[in-house]
Amino acid sequence: xxxxxxxxxxxxxxxxxxxxxxxQRVFVNRLAYLFNKPKIGDVVILRHPFKESTLIVKxxxxxxxxxxxxxxxxxxxxxxxxxxxxYKSIFFDEYGxxxxxxxxxxxxYFVLGNNPARSSDSRHFGPVHKDHIIGRVL
Amino acid sequence: MKITQFFTKLLDSGVVYAHCDIPCGVYTxxxxxxxxxxxxxxxxxxxxxxxxxxxxxxxxxxxxVATKEEWAEICKRELLILWTxxxxxxxxxxxxxxxxxxxxxxxxxxxxxREVNADAxxxxxxxxxxxxxxxxxxxxxxxxxxxxxxL
Numbered sequence: 590x591x592x593x594x595x596x597x598x599x600x601x602x603x604x605x606x607x608x609x610x611x612x613q614r615v616f617v618n619r620l621a622y623l624f625n626k627p628k629i630g631d632v633v634i635l636r637h638p639f640k641e642s643t644l645i646v647k648x649x650x651x652x653x654x655x656x657x658x659x660x661x662x663x664x665x666x667x668x669x670x671x672x673x674x675x676y677k678s679i680f681f682d683e684y685g686x687x688x689x690x691x692x693x694x695x696x697x698y699f700v701l702g703n704n705p706a707r708s709s710d711s712r713h714f715g716p717v718h719k720d721h722i723i724g725r726v727l
Numbered sequence: 728m729k730i731t732q733f734f735t736k737l738l739d740s741g742v743v744y745a746h747c748d749i750p751c752g753v754y755t756x757x758x759x760x761x762x763x764x765x766x767x768x769x770x771x772x773x774x775x776x777x778x779x780x781x782x783x784x785x786x787x788x789x790x791x792v793a794t795k796e797e798w799a800e801i802c803k804r805e806l807l808i809l810w811t812x813x814x815x816x817x818x819x820x821x822x823x824x825x826x827x828x829x830x831x832x833x834x835x836x837x838x839x840x841r842e843v844n845a846d847a848x849x850x851x852x853x854x855x856x857x858x859x860x861x862x863x864x865x866x867x868x869x870x871x872x873x874x875x876x877x878l
Binding site for chain 1: 734735737738739740741742743744745
């Protein structure tokens with residue numbers, strides 16, 4: 590990766606649409622979190638927790654200490670429902686198989702795609718440590 | 728070259744993925760199994776309908792046929808996902824008949840859509856069971872807890 594504080598990437602995929610569309614170019618500030626912590630709502634570039642060589646773009650949805658529940662296709666942060674249906678498959682909902690729970694640890698963040706129906710995010714790979722975050726999208 | 732193009736090129740660091748299928752890796756044969764059983768059940772119900780032209784019978788017949796076709800399509804879709812997304816080249820060593828099994832199973836889905844055929848419905852259920860066995864062997868201990876429940 591180049592040593593510039595600002596980097597440019599091309600977005601591939603639809604998980605961040607409509608804000609960031611397929612093939613859109615984004616600029617990333619690598620120094621954004623040098624002195625500040627990521628804030629909820631920030632769009633960040635991060636290394637995929639299971640595949641370090643893959644960079645992904647997601648939005649910070651919850652910070653450390655948050656209790657996250659996935660139930661009935663919906664997400665709850667500290668027992669408060671957020672957003673719309675996050676898991677579309679009726680099979681998962683009907684049998685309640687998509688019940689999951691995470692406690693976001695210290696220095697970690699729960700990230701989501703803007704387009705939850707077409708996104709692979711913390712619902713699949715869990716909270717992400719801040720060391721995985723490369724920078725904030727400008 | 729414009730200055731914006733110059734900086735874009737200078738700072739270009741490749742691509743970032745905004746995919747839905749990086750490695751969610753959640754696969755199951757459960758849905759295909761339910762679909763195949765539904766098709767079989769619909770064929771059984773269609774063939775045991777009373778032989779008359781009453782409105783009730785006509786209504787039931789239309790509903791049963793529509794359900795059979797819908798679930799045969801679901802079964803086909805589920806099998807295609809497993810075939811194209813889950814099974815990889817390395818699985819061919821353990822399952823040399825993998826392609827033929829999937830090909831025949833998906834063809835059986837189409838046959839069940841077209842026809843009211845108890846034999847074809849039974850063959851489809853058996854083919855899905857065979858695929859479920861292959862899936863179980865391929866997944867082994869790698870399956871997460873909830874997927875084991877779904878096998």
